[in-house]
Each structure stands twice: as C-alpha cells, then as structure tokens.
Amino acid sequence: MALPSIGMTRLVGLLGAPDADAPAYRWLADNLRLLIADGRLPSGQALPSERRLSQALGLSRTTVTRAYSLLVDDGFLSARQGSGHVATLPLGRGRVGVGGALLPGYETSDELLDLTCAATRAPAGTAEAYAKAVQQLPSYLAGTGYATAGLPQLQALIAERYAQRGLPTDPDQILVVGGALSGVSLAVRALTRPGDPVLVESPSYPNSVEAARRSGARLSPVTVEPDGWDLDAATSTISAVRPVAAQLILDFHNPTGALMADGERERLAAALRRAGTVAIVDETMLEVELDEVVRPLPFAAHLSSTILVGSSSKSHWGGLRVGWLRVPRPLMARLLQARIADDLGAPILEQLALAELLRSRPGLHPETRTALQTSRQAMIEALPRAIPGARWTVPAGGLSLWVELPAPRSRQLAAAARDVGLLVSPGPQFAVHHGLESFVRLPYKDPPAVVTDAMRRLGSAWRNVMDSPGRPATAPLRPVVA
Ligand SMILES: Cc1ncc(COP(=O)(O)O)c(C=O)c1O
CATH class of the missing domain: 3.90.1150.10 (Aspartate Aminotransferase, domain 1)
Structure with a gap:
C-alpha cells in the first residue's frame, strides 16, 4: 500500500529559503528535523525522492542525499525499500514515549x-514556537531574567483569554508559575496554616491533594460521582466544616471528566461565600474539550474571591512547565510573598515560547x-x-x-x-x-x-x-x- 506523502509545494513552503550562512545539506537536514519533530511533517509520511527534491529546491542531488542520510542516522528518517524515505520519530520506537x-x-x-x-x-508548531522564542531571547539577556510575576506579554495574553471567557482580568492579576500543580500548591500554602480545614474532592488529581496534605491541611473530602458532584453533601460539609480553602477541578475533572454547569457553580459559590471559603479552582483540563458543550463561566465570575489555576500542559505541552494563577487583587500580595519563598519566577524561554503558542492558537x-x-x-x-x-x-x-x-x-x-x-x-x-x-x-x-x-x-x-x-x-x- 502506498504511504501518505507530503506534497512538494507544501514541503518547499514549509522549508522556506535556504540559510546563506550554513552549508546547504546542514540547512536542509536541520529544517527537516524540526518539521518532523514538530509534527508539521507527520511521522509515517513519505518524503519526495532525492532527485525531485533537489530539482524543486535548486540544490544538488548530493546535498539532498547527504541531508537525508544525516536524518537516517539521527532516527528522523527511515529508508524503506520501494518507498524512499519516510519521516519517523526516534521516540516512535518506544510506544511508552x-x-x-x-x-x-x-x-x-x-x-x-x-x-x-x-x-x-x-502538537505541531511547538518546536517552531521555541525557535521563535530563542530568536527573542537576546533582548532579555541584558536584564536580570527574574520575572517574578511573569513576562508582561504573557500575562496580557492570559488575561485576554479570561476576558474572552466573560471574566474581565488585568494582566497584573496573573502570576505565572511552573505548572498548575505548582500553582495549586502555592495557593494552598499561601492561604492556610497547619490544621486549617480544606475541602478537597474525592476522587481527585492526587498530587494536588498531597500538596494540601503536606501544607498541614485537615482534608474534608466531597464526593465526585462519575456523572458529577454531590452538591447536597458538598453544601452541608461546607456549612459544617467552614473550610478555609476549597480545591476544586470543575472543568473536565481529573479523573471523572465531569463538567460543572453554571447553575451548580452558582449554588456551590453561594455555600462557599457563606462559609468565607476561598476556592482554588484548577482549570488544567479546560481546553481539552472534545464534544461541543455549553461552556460555563469561570468560577471567579460566580465567586470573586476565587483563585483560578491555569496551565499550558494539557492545552499545549507538559514539557513547557508553565502554568498561572489568576488572583483576586486583595490576595495578590500574599500570593507573591509565598511565591518568592520557594521560587523566583518561571523560565524566560518557556514563557516566550508559550506566548508564541497562545498568539497562534490559545486552545487545543x-x-x-x-x-x-x-x-x-x-x-x-x-x-x-x-x-x-x-x-x-x-x-x-x-x-x-x-x-x-x-x-x-x-x-x-x-x-x-x-x-x-x-x-x-x-x-x-x-x-x-x-x-x-x-x-x-x-x-x-x-x-x-x-x-x-x-x-x-x-x-x-x-x-x-x-x-x-x-x-x-x-x-x-x-x-x-x-
Ligand atoms: C487537575 C490537574 N491539575 C494539575 C495537573 C498538573 O498540571 P501541570 O503539568 O500544569 O503542573 C494535572 C495533570 O494532569 C491535572 O490533571
């Protein structure tokens, strides 16, 4: 069976103009590697023959042959009898990867x-975003590199996304952190003292629960059934325990996948408001929407004291290690103070790469x-x-x-x-x-x-x-x- 193959026009367009500063075979190999690693030239697709590609690019056939053989050595191309060269990922050899x-x-x-x-x-485009970030990096090198609350342009892009979801947000309400888990952990540490009651869901994402446990919280679980929250039980627990904080995953809850509708959010918010509880709502899975649903408002639109936790790990890639908190103004100083006790900011390069990704595509x-x-x-x-x-x-x-x-x-x-x-x-x-x-x-x-x-x-x-x-x-x- 013939393998799917990338069209010549598309490939030439993706490759762009040769780099005058590098040998042509090196330019070609580097760019093909980037396209394959990035998914824009998907694993399993056949490449044009050496002869056709050399003609299309105006390069010698030896140049193309040399570039292909470099990529075969690196594991980014496999040479198949009768099919020429096929894009592969070195990772593809181990399915666990x-x-x-x-x-x-x-x-x-x-x-x-x-x-x-x-x-x-x-997803496709990630390596390209990093490459653009590297290009921008030199202008940051003259500074200290400590962006304790986050790079302003990334804060602005994240704030804009909340506004699009119906929650007006200023960029300085955004605290960029090293992933959602780090954000939840920071928030619970900043808000609670050892022995304080904290509401958690059961089942839940275990590392966030462990973060609360390690900050000395007394955990009060509320049940999430396969089809959603037991709100009667939750509201009576809240009024009995009066938790200082509540850790919640309301958008495609991990592990159940449940999504809390606006009406239920309103009811939960009212119970938390009466108890004086600050909600820490983890929206890590928000963008992993697979079926069309009526998107509920962010919980902070129902309860303004809420800290929202976001992340690029599921919308884009876990390897970015960039997440953020949307913090209500009265809590910002407390959160910043808690943050610099153990971490002085997220890496500049990853923040630049995420800003690139959000500019081109905020969601999944x-x-x-x-x-x-x-x-x-x-x-x-x-x-x-x-x-x-x-x-x-x-x-x-x-x-x-x-x-x-x-x-x-x-x-x-x-x-x-x-x-x-x-x-x-x-x-x-x-x-x-x-x-x-x-x-x-x-x-x-x-x-x-x-x-x-x-x-x-x-x-x-x-x-x-x-x-x-x-x-x-x-x-x-x-x-x-x-
Ligand atoms: C609900 C939830 N919170 C936090 C995390 C961890 O996110 P991050 O990689 O951004 O730290 C996950 C990872 O799956 C998760 O499901």
Missing part, C-alpha cells in the same frame, strides 16, 4: 504500555482534538469486550474514562495488568483517604491501535483476576504524574 512520563527509577520498555499518565505529545490543536476523539471512541468500543459489565459516563472532555468495574478489584486488576505489560492507575490512587476500589482510570491519549492493544491486555488481566480472586494486589504502583 507516546504519553508516558519520564520518571526516574521506573522501567520503560517497548513492550510496556503505560496508561498511568494522562497527557499528550506536543485541532489535530490533537481529533486524535483524542478517535482514541476515546476506540476505547469505548473495546471496553465492553475487555471487561463485560464495566460502566462509564462518556466525558465531554479531558483525557480519560473513569471506569466502574463489575467488582471492587481495581488494585488486583492493576497488578494483573502489569503481568501482561500494561500499567494502569487503580481507583484508590485517586481517593483522598481510601476506597474507590471499583474504579480504574483509563487515559485515551495514545493512538487507536495502542488503545485497542491496551484494552486487549486489560481484558486478559481482568479474566486473570476473576479466575483467581485470592490473587494479592501487592504490585508497586507507578505514581500518577498527570
């Missing part, structure tokens, strides 16, 4: 499928959205056969299915899955205290073929669990990074 987390001390191998990290690869890349929709569908189709009787609510956004098993055996399932080369995160990893043994989180961030393979392995693991109910659930679990 597709969405796996680089955790020190934890094994990776080509055979292991890692569903413990709900995050995607960088359409290709990422389509890929996630397709993989979510592949998972939904494969799951009933893998685990008969499993139940889930299809989330309108986010990166995972939160699956209820027909029996409370999720840690046993994770151990059995490990034996067949699949890593999954069982429900108890997302519980605030304990429980959720009937749930497993299954991210659909990998290509459909990998998802289908993962579901086949999950099915075999589930059958093993049901065949030997006494099986111990002692396998060490990989921490949930994202």
